[in-house]
Amino acid sequence: MLGWKKNTSEPDVNSVTPESVTSPTQPGKKGRPTPKRRESEAARRRPLVPDDRQAAKKANREEARKARMTQREAMARGDEKALPARDRGPIKRFIRNTVDSRLSIGEILLPLMLIVLVLMFIRVQAVVFFAMILVWGIVIAGILDAVLMWRRTKKAIIEKFGEEPPRGSASYAVMRSFQMRISRMPKPQVKRGDKSWKA
Structure with a gap:
């Protein structure tokens, strides 16, 4: 139609300048193309081996x-x-604390055996005989000391916990009393002569 005029609101393509195009590095934009799904899965994929x-x-x-x-x-x-x-268990902890809070005769048995082993090389009959007598005397004294210790410990367990100690507790206490303090596991948690843990 002759009376129709071109809409002036439409932008002229030729008038668009490069500055008017949104820059890919403009804030709020990613600045890079969206990766394809295949590429994303490949990036996330890790070898099992x-x-x-x-x-x-x-x-x-x-x-x-x-x-x-x-x-x-x-x-x-x-x-x-x-x-x-x-x-x-609390009973086993009680047994360990009882043994660790005292000096057991059985503790010196292993160091004494090492001394006797050294004396064996002297080849003096009297010295070897005396050393063997001393070792057997310590063994017997250690056993008696361990038995008396366990009798007192068992009585204390019954008074404190109101029940008999579990099976194997006697050997558990005796074996620990014959171990050197430094080699006991778990490590002693009380000092020698300390009775405060019983309160």
Whole structure:
């Protein structure tokens, strides 16, 4: 139609300048094309078997070593969760504290055996005989001391907990009393002569 005029509101294509086009680095924009789904899945996909198996084995061994060290440290502290079944429970802790708070004759048996072993090389009959008599005397005294210790400990357990100690507690106490204090596991939690833990 002759009276029709071109709409002046439409932008002229030729008048669009490069500055008017939104820059891909403009704030609020990604600045990069959207990755395809195939590319995204490939980026997330990881091999089930690592490329360097030797390094993976080494890393696994290191993790296992750290786990064992943590377990051993917790056991040495007497942490109930880290203790084996034979060491768990308040009664077993009571037995350990009883043994550790006293000086047992059986503790000196192992150091004495080492001394006797050294004396064996002297090849003096009188010295060897005296050493053997001393060892057997310490063994007998240690057994008697351990038996008396257990009788007192058993009585204290019944008074404190109102029940008999579990099966195997006697050997548990005697064996610990014959171990050197430094080699006991869990480590002693009380000092010699300390009775405050009984309160």
